[in-house]
Amino acid sequence: MEDWLFGFLNIDNWFEFWWVALGFLAQGIFASRFIVQWIASEKAGRSYVPVAFWYLSISGGLLMLAYAIYRQDPVFILGQSTGVIVYARNLVLIHRNKHAGPDDAVHDQT
DSSP states (O other): OHHHHHHHHTOSSHHHHHHHHHHHHHHHHHHHHHHHHHHHHHHHTSOBOOHHHHHHHHHHHHHHHHHHHHHTOHHHHHHHHHHHHHHHHHHHHHHHTTTSOGGGGBOOOO
């Protein structure tokens, strides 16, 4: 079983297994942001990006960046590092405008 699992995941040991598990967790967190955004938009009856979207983005992005650095994959390192900057900047902008309500992160697509 172990040989099959390691072969399937293209790894050599349990240490690498835990890194792959972290990568899957990161991808799951990152992907869940779209489900959160979809549900929020359905409830609002319009395109809506809740603050939770950005927290899921930065959480998943940072975990995927850690995984990419471990795997030494320059394509994903570049992609995730630039994405994390965008997610962090959006959170800064949202929290800078504390006087406004949660609709700060609303985007209507018309």
